[in-house]
Amino acid sequence: MHTLTIKTKYTFGDRVRFDSPTQGRSGTGTIYAIVIYPEGPIDYMIEVDGEAIIQPGILEEEIM
Numbered sequence: 001m002h003t004l005t006i007k008t009k010y011t012f013g014d015r016v017r018f019d020s021p022t023q024g025r026s027g028t029g030t031i032y033a034i035v036i037y038p039e040g041p042i043d044y045m046i047e048v049d050g051e052a053i054i055q056p057g058i059l060e061e062e063i064m
Contacts (some may be wrong), residue, residue: 008034016023020062025055
């Protein structure tokens with residue numbers, strides 16, 4: 001079995017604020033999932049405060 005270790009700026013459960021021109025959304029929420037692509041990019045899924053949605057595709061540089 002292999003172990004993969006990747007350091008990310010944010011982790012599961014972190015409360016964050018985001019402004020994403022890419023997704024056309026902004027707001028606050030909690031990191032719900034981290035998506036790591038083979039090509040190298042990392043993006044986050046954020047459970048948005050006050051809404052029953054999880055916003056995918058938030059890039060690390062779009063989080064404050």
